[in-house]
Amino acid sequence: MRRRSLLAVFFFVVLLPACSWQSTHTPPPALHDAAIATAHPLATQAGVQILQQGGNAFDAAVAVTAVLAVVEPYSSGLGGGGFWLLHKARDNTQVMIDGREKAPLAAHRDMYLDADGEVIPRASVDGPLSAGIPGVPAAMAHLARHYGRLPLKQSLQPAITLARNGFAVDEHYRRMAQFRQSVLQNWEDGEAIFLQDGEVPDVGYIIRQPDLANTLEQIANQGADGFYKGEIAGKLVRSVRENGGIWTLQDLAQYSIVERLPLQFSYNGMRVTSVTPPSSGGVALAQIFNMLALGNYDKLNAVDKKHLLIEAMRRAYRDRAEYLGDSDVVDVPVIELASMAHARQLLANLDMQRATPSADLPPVAVDKLDGPDTTHFSIVDKQGNRVAATLSINYPFGSCFVAEGTGVLLNDEMDDFSSKPGSPNVYGLVGAEANAIAPGKRMLSSMSPSFAEYNNRIAVLGTPGGSRIITMVLLGLLQFYDGADATTIVNAPRMHHQYLPDKVFYEPGALPPERIAALQQKGHVLQQLDSTYGNMQVVVMDRNTGRLNAASDKRGVGSAQVLTVE
Ligand code: DON
Secondary structure (H helix, E strand, O other): OOOOOHHHHHHHHHHOHHHOOEOOOOOOOOOOEEEEEEOOHHHHHHHHHHHHOOOOHHHHHHHHHHHHHHHOOOOOOOOOEEEEEEEEOOOOEEEEEEEOOEOOOOOOOOOOEOOOOOEOOOOOOOOHHHOOEOOHHHHHHHHHHHOOOOOHHHHHHHHHHHHHHOEEOOHHHHHHHHHHHHHHOOOHHHHHHHOEOOEOOOOOOEEOOHHHHHHHHHHHHHOOHHHHOHHHHHHHHHHHHHOOOOOOHHHHHHOOOEEEOOEEEEEOOEEEEEOOOOEOHHHHHHHHHHHHHHOOHHHOOHHHHHHHHHHHHHHHHHHHHHHOOOOOOOOOOHHHHOOHHHHHHHOOOOOOOOOOOHHHOOOOOOOOOOOOOOEEEEEEOOOOOEEEEEEEOOOOOOOOOEEOOOOEEOOOHHHHOEOOOOOOOOOOOOOOHHHEOOOOOEOOEOOOOEEEEEOOEEEEEOOOOHHHHHHHHHHHHHHHHOOOOHHHHHHOOOEEOOOOOOOEEEOOOOOOHHHHHHHHHOOOOEEEOOOOOOOOEEEEEEOOOOOEEEEEOOOOOOEEEEEEOO
């Protein structure tokens, strides 16, 4: 495949009508309502409060981001990163705020390998060495300054109050804390904040975070500088370095978010807007939808539909492993990968009767399955502004390391890099070079906040779920295409294939026995998972009536609200 510089890609993106910033549809009528769906009721409440104070969707996004950082410490936080996909009603344009973490300047490609070149277990997952330079504080300040109507201070207030006064532990918190309890016990600050005398807290136990309240206040008063420079930056760097990490003051001072052109593509008239690298989500979605279009997905029977879906997932995930990485550092052939011509090539060996073994595709490195957390929220305000944001600190409770005196729980996003890129393996792997560790580089993500427009309806959606994020958003988009409402979209059963391991994973009950048998007959290996997965948050808008409906995944503890704003 021919590679092109990012500049050339942007040039093409601007020129191609299917990939432009501007929405092709006319703006929707003025709405009376606004809607918010998030993974935590306190975050939804804070978003509603900010809208009622005269804020727009972008102010609400700041408030929700900050509150999630306080009440969902296992999912996202000031010490993490994310992507905020924005639609501005005023000029009908879309932009992606890339607040993804960056590798520290002292990072290097072999930093997680031992003297024998083997990956050191847990080194990229636990403790401060696993943490990239956070993007959330910079993204919140940017959102407030360039898109919001309210002062940052006002939008951060609900989070400051919750950090100071505390929030109550629920069953979900307990499950996440249990999963990471032994690692949280390694460092004093994290243990004291998130555990109760070293144990998983009881339901109803109040988690208070005064240091985090103070850090949020510094951001409220000084903007991003309150985190990336001065007192907090000093504390972060000192604590990280004292505990084996490699951050410097320069890392923090140099961090900046990037505004990127979102990726747009169409599927039978449905226009999808999603993220570009350093997320693999938009590209993979475009590839899969292109393959579905070429395979006449809509016209197939139920078994063949599943077969084509699986084959398209398999092929897109193989490409992801080979080509995708931070496009600011490596050439990622976004336009070629997302083209119909490439989809045609990918389907050249498709057999509608038989599964294509992944081993028969050109080999690349195996991608890891991510741990079970991260968060997403969707917001539409009464002007028609939209935000789809997926945020992460990677594993539950990220690295489990809280920098002393800051309350900031650091991510372990460095694990999203390939720790051992380009190493010859038994399959003669060529891949993962694009996602090798390099100083200042952003690690590849699967987070896929997206918008879709079809038949006078608009969807704002996304979900956590590691490598399964992309296939969940895909299935959600297919539900929307079929006319489903927000509740049906978030609660629909899920299945997933990611090239390697060569298996179809499905939620308990997601596939009827006869469908499983028919797919097995075609040669697919299927595995029912022990539990459900994902936590999708969706808002759907009807352009004709201006009405909204919103839903939070039944698998999580979140809430959705449609409200009338005067
Ligand atoms: O950026 C990524 O793709 C991962 N850090 C996301 C991790 C995740 O979704 C874990 N989730 N359930």
